[in-house]
Amino acid sequence: MEALIAPEYEELRESVRALVEKKISPFAHDVDENARFPQEAYEALQSADMAAAHVPSEFGGQGADALAVAIIIEEVARGCASSSLIPAVNKLGSIPVILAGNLDQKEKYLRQLAEGKGFSYCLSESEAGSDAASMKTKAVRDGDGWILSGSKKWISNAGFSDFYTVLASTDSSLGAKGITAFIVEKSDPGVSFGAHEKKMGFRGSPTCEVYFDNVRIGEDRRLGEVGSGFALAMRTLDHTRITIAAQALGIAQGAFEAANAYAHERKQFGKAIFDFQGVQFMLADMAMQIAAARQLTYLAAVKSERSDDDLTFYSAACKCFASDVAMKVTTDAVQILGGYGYVSDFPVERMMRDAKLTQIYEGTNQIQRIVMARHLSDL
Numbered sequence: 001m002e003a004l005i006a007p008e009y010e011e012l013r014e015s016v017r018a019l020v021e022k023k024i025s026p027f028a029h030d031v032d033e034n035a036r037f038p039q040e041a042y043e044a045l046q047s048a049d050m051a052a053a054h055v056p057s058e059f060g061g062q063g064a065d066a067l068a069v070a071i072i073i074e075e076v077a078r079g080c081a082s083s084s085l086i087p088a089v090n091k092l093g094s095i096p097v098i099l100a101g102n103l104d105q106k107e108k109y110l111r112q113l114a115e116g117k118g119f120s121y122c123l124s125e126s127e128a129g130s131d132a133a134s135m136k137t138k139a140v141r142d143g144d145g146w147i148l149s150g151s152k153k154w155i156s157n158a159g160f161s162d163f164y165t166v167l168a169s170t171d172s173s174l175g176a177k178g179i180t181a182f183i184v185e186k187s188d189p190g191v192s193f194g195a196h197e198k199k200m201g202f203r204g205s206p207t208c209e210v211y212f213d214n215v216r217i218g219e220d221r222r223l224g225e226v227g228s229g230f231a232l233a234m235r236t237l238d239h240t241r242i243t244i245a246a247q248a249l250g251i252a253q254g255a256f257e258a259a260n261a262y263a264h265e266r267k268q269f270g271k272a273i274f275d276f277q278g279v280q281f282m283l284a285d286m287a288m289q290i291a292a293a294r295q296l297t298y299l300a301a302v303k304s305e306r307s308d309d310d311l312t313f314y315s316a317a318c319k320c321f322a323s324d325v326a327m328k329v330t331t332d333a334v335q336i337l338g339g340y341g342y343v344s345d346f347p348v349e350r351m352m353r354d355a356k357l358t359q360i361y362e363g364t365n366q367i368q369r370i371v372m373a374r375h376l377s378d379l
């Protein structure tokens with residue numbers, strides 16, 4: 001890979017890795033064990049301008065391209081997956097503003113995001129997951145504004161984030177073409193949050209329901225045209241599924257390194273377990289799969305930056321492939337550590353639990369395969 005990407009990306013990787021090893025990884029176990037927000041990671045990322053590095057420089061951000069953001073997320077996830085959701089969710093929540101926001105919206109919201117406010121994304125509902133277009137949350141015109149009512153389920157960093165991109169039905173008779181995107185602020189009267197979900201993994205990242213009880217917002221909060229929200233939501237995922245692939249890649253890399261180190265230290269039958277070919281083959285497969293996932297993810301990131309015609313295929317492909325690799329690699333890492341892999345003294349069981357989510361959110365891997373199948377003619 002080093003030969004294929006420009007040296008500045010490898011320099012970026014080194015600087016993120018140093019930051020993560022010093023200020024994020026040491027807290028990963030505690031964050032998971034106590035299901036607490038990774039405040040240390042948030043502060044470290046924010047002070048290094050990496051919490052929302054994708055924000056264009058004209059709005060106070062770093063203007064990092066999609067590959068640079070992928071590398072930041074990969075390296076954070078290598079140490080602590082929960083912490084890697086800080087930059088990933090900030091990108092997910094704000095890409096709709098970047099793609100469809102007007103200048104005032106960009107100036108107001110992207111600038112505050114760069115300054116440290118969080119931005120979440122509200123698409124899923126309790127009865128509308130894979131079939132997101134069947135959402136029930138409504139926005140009804142009210143004079144010069146809108147009234148939002150309904151609720152969104154599984155919202156990452158809910159309660160922590162100050163801003164929310166919310167998809168709501170503005171004309172249910174039109175189905176997906178009757179959905180519009182809005183920006184909602186945490187402080188808007190009528191916005192509230194449910195209890196934290198008790199999750200298998202990513203336990204440091206708050207996931208809550210968000211309730212909209214007749215939330216009145218002005219026309220200045222509408223993102224893009226009325227009825228264009230679902231297309232915008234899908235276009236957003238084209239860019240952000242790459243960040244989930246990067247996250248999966250980082251989790252897999254962390255698990256591989258832990259398993260490889262352990263295999264060299266652990267002795268059974270009078271020699272290091274690495275000396276058994278059965279273990280070597282597992283590690284070789286893990287490294288091979290990670291290398292392939294990395295190539296696909298970085299290629300998709302380059303396509304995201306250029307908005308290539310085949311981006312939809314590649315973003316679904318890298319998310320699906322890298323998350324399946326993360327699940328396989330972390331499971332094998334647990335296997336290589338034997339009984340020690342099954343307890344929380346070593347990080348691989350956490351990584352295995354974290355990997356599972358990457359196969360589920362931003363569209364399950366079944367949905368990614370549907371997306372890829374629909375876009376085969378783009379190739």
Ligand SMILES: Cc1cc2nc3c(=O)[nH]c(=O)nc-3n(C[C@H](O)[C@H](O)[C@H](O)COP(=O)(O)OP(=O)(O)OC[C@H]3O[C@@H](n4cnc5c(N)ncnc54)[C@H](O)[C@@H]3O)c2cc1C
Nearest residue numbers: 121122123124129130154155156207360361362363364366
């Ligand atoms: C921790 C966490 C964080 C999340 N964060 C966010 C967030 O920030 N914002 C947000 O909007 N959403 C978020 N989500 C929601 C996530 O994107 C959904 O959970 C996901 O899209 C799946 O929806 P569902 O859970 O309703 O499953 P369902 O859609 O009910 O799917 C159940 C099963 O059926 C399968 N299935 C469904 N339809 C088909 C089909 N047509 N063909 C084949 N198989 C199918 C699925 O693959 C899955 O295996 C998050 C979820 C979790 C768990």
